[in-house]
Amino acid sequence: xxxxxxxxxxxxxxxxxxxxxxxxxxxxxxxxxxxxxxxxxxxxxxxxxxxxxxxxxxxxxxxxxxxxxxxxxxxxxxxxxxxxxxxxxxxxxxxxxxxxxxxxxxxxxxxxxxxxxxxxxxxxxxxxxxxxxxxxxxxxxxxxxxxxxxxxxxxxxxxxxxxxxxxxxxxxxxxxxxxxxxxxxxxxxxxxxxxxxxxxxxxxxxxxxxxxxxxxxxxxxxxxxxxxxxxxxxx
Amino acid sequence: xxxxxxxxxxxxxxxxxxxxxxxxxxxxxxxxxxxxxxxxxxxxxxxxxxxxxxxxxxxxxxxxxxxxxxxxxxxxxxxxxxxxxxxxxxxxxxxxxxxxxxxxxxxxxxxxxxxxxxxxxxxxxxxxxxxxxxxxxxxxxxxxxxxxxxxxxxxxxxxxxxxxxxxxxxxxxxxxxxxxxxxxxxxxxxxxxxxxxxxxxxxxxxxxxxxxxxxxxxxxxxxxxxxxxxxxxxxxxxxxxxxxxxxxxxxxxxxxxxxxxxxxxxxxxxxxxxxxxxxxxxxxxxxxxxxxxxxxxxxxxxxxxxxxxxxxxxxxxxxxxxxxxxxxxxxxxxxxxxxxxxxxxxxxxxxxxxxxxxxx
Numbered sequence: 340x341x342x343x344x345x346x347x348x349x350x351x352x353x354x355x356x357x358x359x360x361x362x363x364x365x366x367x368x369x370x371x372x373x374x375x376x377x378x379x380x381x382x383x384x385x386x387x388x389x390x391x392x393x394x395x396x397x398x399x400x401x402x403x404x405x406x407x408x409x410x411x412x413x414x415x416x417x418x419x420x421x422x423x424x425x426x427x428x429x430x431x432x433x434x435x436x437x438x439x440x441x442x443x444x445x446x447x448x449x450x451x452x453x454x455x456x457x458x459x460x461x462x463x464x465x466x467x468x469x470x471x472x473x474x475x476x477x478x479x480x481x482x483x484x485x486x487x488x489x490x491x492x493x494x495x496x497x498x499x500x501x502x503x504x505x506x507x508x509x510x511x512x513x514x515x516x517x518x519x520x521x522x523x524x525x526x527x528x529x530x531x532x533x534x535x536x537x538x539x540x541x542x543x544x545x546x547x548x549x550x551x552x553x554x555x556x557x558x559x560x561x562x563x564x565x566x567x568x569x570x571x572x573x574x
Numbered sequence: 575x576x577x578x579x580x581x582x583x584x585x586x587x588x589x590x591x592x593x594x595x596x597x598x599x600x601x602x603x604x605x606x607x608x609x610x611x612x613x614x615x616x617x618x619x620x621x622x623x624x625x626x627x628x629x630x631x632x633x634x635x636x637x638x639x640x641x642x643x644x645x646x647x648x649x650x651x652x653x654x655x656x657x658x659x660x661x662x663x664x665x666x667x668x669x670x671x672x673x674x675x676x677x678x679x680x681x682x683x684x685x686x687x688x689x690x691x692x693x694x695x696x697x698x699x700x701x702x703x704x705x706x707x708x709x710x711x712x713x714x715x716x717x718x719x720x721x722x723x724x725x726x727x728x729x730x731x732x733x734x735x736x737x738x739x740x741x742x743x744x745x746x747x748x749x750x751x752x753x754x755x756x757x758x759x760x761x762x763x764x765x766x767x768x769x770x771x772x773x774x775x776x777x778x779x780x781x782x783x784x785x786x787x788x789x790x791x792x793x794x795x796x797x798x799x800x801x802x803x804x805x806x807x808x809x810x811x812x813x814x815x816x817x818x819x820x821x822x823x824x825x826x827x828x829x830x831x832x833x834x835x836x837x838x839x840x841x842x843x844x845x846x847x848x849x850x851x852x853x854x855x856x857x858x859x860x861x862x863x864x865x866x867x868x869x870x871x872x873x874x875x876x877x878x879x880x881x882x883x884x885x886x887x888x889x890x891x892x893x894x895x896x897x898x899x900x901x902x903x904x905x906x907x908x909x910x911x912x913x914x915x916x917x918x919x920x921x922x923x924x925x926x927x928x929x930x931x932x933x934x
Contacts, residue, residue, distance in 0.1 A: 466655070466659055467659055467661060469620055469646070470653070470655065470659040470661075471661070471672070472645075472646040472647045473618055473620075473646055473647070473649075473651055473652075473653045473673075473720075474647075474672050474673025474716065474717075474720045475647050475648070475650070475673050475720055476647055476672070476673065477645075477647050478647075484672075485661060488663045489662070489663055
């Protein structure tokens with residue numbers, strides 16, 4: 340395969356790449372506020388049943404993704420208890436749609452973003468938060484003016500991790516969102532589909548390379564931003 | 575005024591207090607672990623007592639009986655922590671402005687605080703780029719700009735090395751002159767506290783064992799035991815009467831010519847104005863007693879007075895001598911016996927000009 344052939348993407352391939360980026364973007368965007376909220380509670384509060392919530396959040400990390408996808412299908416499928424309610428009340432179908440791809444990514448990457456942000460918040464000295472409150476600033480504003488800026492490198496790397504995990508998501512997506520070209524066929528799914536078809540080795544290799552390059556760029560950007568944040572914060 | 579009457583239990587530690595603190599500086603003195611910081615934390619709302627009431631300027635901020643517990647951010651407290659606790663991601667200017675509330679009445683403007691604490695040249699820097707003393711001054715400025723009803727300082731000197739302390743103390747005295755609010759300063763260093771105020775509240779084993787003027791506290795056995803670990807200091811306020819740059823002396827007066835005190839100062843400090851009030855510190859064991867005025871001696875300060883009290887310590891005696899103001903003089907029990915020193919004896923107190931330390 341020549342270099343030119345390697346770079347000649349067809350529409351379906353470009354569609355899969357763009358869709359992957361779009362799913363990953365929405366996954367990171369929607370996860371972030373929930374993860375911030377949950378990570379803060381986990382880092383700063385102690386309450387009855389905390390370990391149960393902790394285990395639930397971390398479950399997708401150890402469950403086979405296909406199981407996560409299946410459970411999501413049970414809940415959000417047209418016959419599932421949430422899916423049924425959403426369809427009858429708002430006429431919304433989640434399963435086997437773009438939203439399902441985003442939702443599957445969110446659930447699978449959530450433990451990663453929560454863990455990263457939680458560790459970052461735990462590193463922020465609670466004494467500084469007390470100092471802020473004594474100066475007349477309430478808990479919520481203290482969170483955004485002191486805790487978030489000081490935990491920012493961890494928050495960024497957590498969000499990027501969620502983005503990157505979403506780019507690589509396969510099992511839960513194919514089970515819950517299906518493999519519909521242009522709608523739910525993300526990059527890993529497109530690679531898988533092309534692998535099944537004889538004669539598509541070129542396409543497969545192209546997409547594999549794109550996948551490697553994209554993941555590398557995302558992680559490099561994350562690393563660079565975290566370094567910059569740390570340098571700017573204290574100097 | 576701050577009224578505290580509460581009981582606090584934290585694990586095995588019990589703390590109980592029933593004291594009022596007026597405007598002006600009160601030193602909270604006691605050994606480590608006595609409960610000094612617990613008192614400040616309870617006033618500020620960082621910890622919640624199990625019983626009792628806390629009033630700040632007539633506002634009930636805590637009352638266990640009717641479940642009143644005003645949140646920390648609404649108590650209008652200025653708190654300077656031991657380690658400063660500046661926000662590392664903000665500049666000195668942003669730190670100072672952090673608690674600045676446009677709507678609350680101001681006792682001091684931003685510019686007044688910056689000038690008072692000599693912070694102008696640091697405003698654009700980050701906390702990591704300034705010294706320990708400067709950080710502590712910034713923390714003080716930040717607390718002042720939040721327009722507090724009360725200022726709490728928790729070991730403000732301990733994070734600062736010994737020669738930088740002298741940079742903090744004059745600033746605290748200036749603040750005290752600029753605003754009329756209660757200022758509670760916690761420290762386990764008695765000489766430092768006395769440089770700020772002679773009004774002390776003594777805390778030991780979770781209780782207040784005395785709250786009075788330093789000289790009064792010296793008369794009580796319980797408080798004297800607490801002071802035992804430190805050198806007993808004299809803290810006297812005097813007015814500058816004359817300056818003699820040629821001899822490097824500042825002549826201070828308390829009342830009348832009889833009790834003039836000559837202080838040897840470094841050249842840089844010979845800039846005091848006539849009439850300026852200064853606080854002098856002299857250790858009780860740097861003063862000698864004599865039956866007569868001594869001629870032909872290098873000691874320049876010789877003040878005559880009556881002994882009003884004698885407090886026995888292990889092998890020494892503390893004599894309180896009224897020389898127009900009260901001086902504590904530590905002599906050995908043997909000297910006291912030999913010279914037959916009793917309450918009512920007329921003595922001369924001798925101390926060298928170089929033994930005096932000046933603040934303010």
